[in-house]
Amino acid sequence: MPTTPARTTVNAAKGKARRNPGPARKPAAKPAARTTTTTTTTASAVAVAERPEPEAVETETVETETVETETVETATTADTETVETAEAVADRPADAPSDDSGPSKSALITMAVAIAGGFIALLDTTIVNVSMQETTARFGGINQVQWVVTAYLLALAAVMPATGWLATRFGTKRVFVAAAGLFALGSLGCAAAQSLDQLIAARGISGAAAGVLTPVSTILLTRGVPREHLAKVQGLNGSVMLISPLLGPTIGGLLVSWGGWSAVYVVNIPFCALLLAAALRWVRKDAPPAGSAKPLDLLGLVSSATATVSTVLAIHEYAEQGATASASLLVPVGLAVLGAAVFVVRELKATFPLLDLRLFRIPVYAAAAVNIFCLGFVLYSPMMLIPLYFEDARGESAVTTGLLMSTGGLGVVTAAWLSRVLLRKIGGGATVLIGISLTMLATAPLTRLTGDTSYLLMCGSLVVRGLGTGLTIVPTMTRAFQSIRQESIPDASSQLNLTQRIGGALAIAVVTVVLTDSAKAHHGMVPAAFAHSFGWLLGVYTLTLLPALALLLADRWEKRRTAASS
Known part of the structure; x- marks a missing residue:
């Protein structure tokens, strides 16, 4: 002190x-x-x-x-x-909220910069997906153009585990500024691409930048925040993160209709410029003290990249071919298992590990991480099925689809406030159970979709679903960060964000296979095919109640231990 x-x-x-x-x-x-x-x-x-x-x-x-x-x-x-x-004032970080007079102007701008950094990375994925049809018309077949999305995910998964080490070695501000600048350069390369190879390469650069930008934004947002304020900060951050995929189809549709496929990349450049200016001006410097830098765990980085990249490739192949015993699926699965085994052994024995896997010895943190992985089905799967239903089964445009989807934002905003109240009164695990139950309630009407299902019913379902989703993601992330020490936040941020991305990619791949099989059985992308897919998804939601129950038990165990030690 x-x-x-x-x-x-x-x-x-x-x-x-x-x-x-x-x-x-x-x-x-x-x-x-x-x-x-x-x-x-x-x-x-x-x-x-x-x-x-x-x-x-x-x-x-x-x-x-x-x-x-x-x-x-x-x-x-x-x-x-x-x-x-x-x-007390000397010990409190400059970005931490002040209990007496509230957060300073610098702290508020830092919070806004951190949230905006994570927002642009998530929004970019959504709006680029909307542009795939125009991109295919410009560069060729859909099978080749899909590598624009896959290259982004591969680069993101390969780089994200190193974010914690980068933030500790060079400082959070420097890494954030570098990632935002690289993301802008990657977007500029995508917009200026003259061939599909150039577009895929530039998209890989953007993915690598996003792989650092997303977790380092979380580090920047949560550093120095007292434990009792984490729910408020995560509630605001979670609301913005959940709204971004709701706004993506509308923004993407408007951009494509205005400037073609390249407009979805051009829009990132001025946004990143504003982000860089605000970060350089207002975000506090946090360069590590001399002599405190840890050496890079090269074996850990290579093995983690092998595991994550192979996992993404296996998921991509599964989405394309289904569960077939082909070499294109079995080889990446085998490499993923091997890479993960080497990574875990290395990190548990290394003096300076790339990621601190011992965090999973904390019951609340481990239960929260499992929930974050499983909640990919809650968050990402409907974001694929519902827009496809509006566009393919009902013939709506991308802009109209986006406007309909945006009604779910009402539930998300409500969840930002309600999650803080419930966290304080009943705990994280109980709040997640309520959120999953609301999501299941909102999904039940979608199992009976027809060609003339009321849009009022659909929008009401989206509002309830937004409320339920907000009551799952926000409490889970909050409890994960509340259960660890401040110095562990860089490691936890990389782990949790990567877990969420891989869980989401797997969820989308599984639902893609289910919808494809259902469309074959019902002779096309008709409402009955979507109704069957939502029925299958409702069953998966039931299974996600189990890790939520585990988080509830971990919460109670921690509460009893704290009471016994006090």
Whole structure:
């Protein structure tokens, strides 16, 4: 703990004693902590008094120190609260909310910058998916153009595990600024691409930048935030993150109709420029102290990249071919298992691991991570099925589809407030159980979709679904970060964001296979095919109740342990 404020206060008291020496008086009774401070000061004075000096000087010194000691004792009694307050302010990070006067302007702008960084990475994925038809018309077949999406995911998955080390080694601000700048360059390369190979390469650059930008935004948002304020911060962040895929189809449709396929990439450039300007101007520097840098765990990085990239390739192949015993599926699955095994063994034995996997020994954190993976079906799967139903089964345009989907934002905004209340009253696990139950309730009408299902019913279902989704993702992320120490946030951010992305990719792949098989059985993308897919999805939601129950039990275990230790 810094001692500078305390020393400043004591020195000021000494100076005051020299200027206005008063009569000696017996100090009032003080608590144990204050007695310790006084004893230390008195001992220092005696040590000074016993130092060998000429006799005349020694007498003067002893007298002066005696007056100073008595005065400092009185000043210590009167100024203890000032010292404690000074130390508390010194210990609080610049970006942390202040309990007395609220967050500073710099802290609020830092929060906005962090949320905007994560928002643009998620929004980019959604609006690019809308542009696939125009991109196919420009560059060729859909099978080749799909690599625009796959390259992005591969680069993202390969780089994301290293984000924690980068933030610790170079500082959160520097890594955030570098990632935002690289994302802008990648978007510029995509917009200027003259061939499909150039577009795929530039999209890979954007994916690598997004793989760092997403978790480092979480680090920037949560650093220095007290545990009791995490629910509020995560509620705001979660609302923005959940709204981005709802707005994506509308924004993407408008951009494509205005400027063609390249417009979905051009829009990122001015947005990133504003983000960089705000970050450079307002975000506090946090360069690590000299000598504190950890060496890069190269074997951990290679093995983690092998595992994550192979997993994404296996998921992509599964979405294309289904569960077939082909080499194109079995080889990446085998590499993923091998890479994951090497990575886990290496990280548990390494002196300086790339990621701290020991965090999974914390019951609440482990249960939250499993929930984040499984909730990919809750968050991402309907975001694929519902727009396809509007466009293919009902013939709506991308813009109209986006406007219909945006009604779910009402539920998401409500969940941002309600999740904080429920977290405080009933805990994270119970809140997630309520959220999944609401999501199941909203999904039930979709299992009976027809060609003339009321749009009012659909929008009502989307609002309830937005509320349920917000009550699952936000409490889960909040409890994960509440269960760990501040210094573990970089590791946790990379782990949780990567878990969410892989879980979401797997969810979309599984639902794609289910919808494809259902469309074959019903002879096309007809309402009955979507109704069958939602029925299957409702069954999966039932299974996600199990990890939510595990989080509830972990919450109660932590509460009992805290009560027993207090």
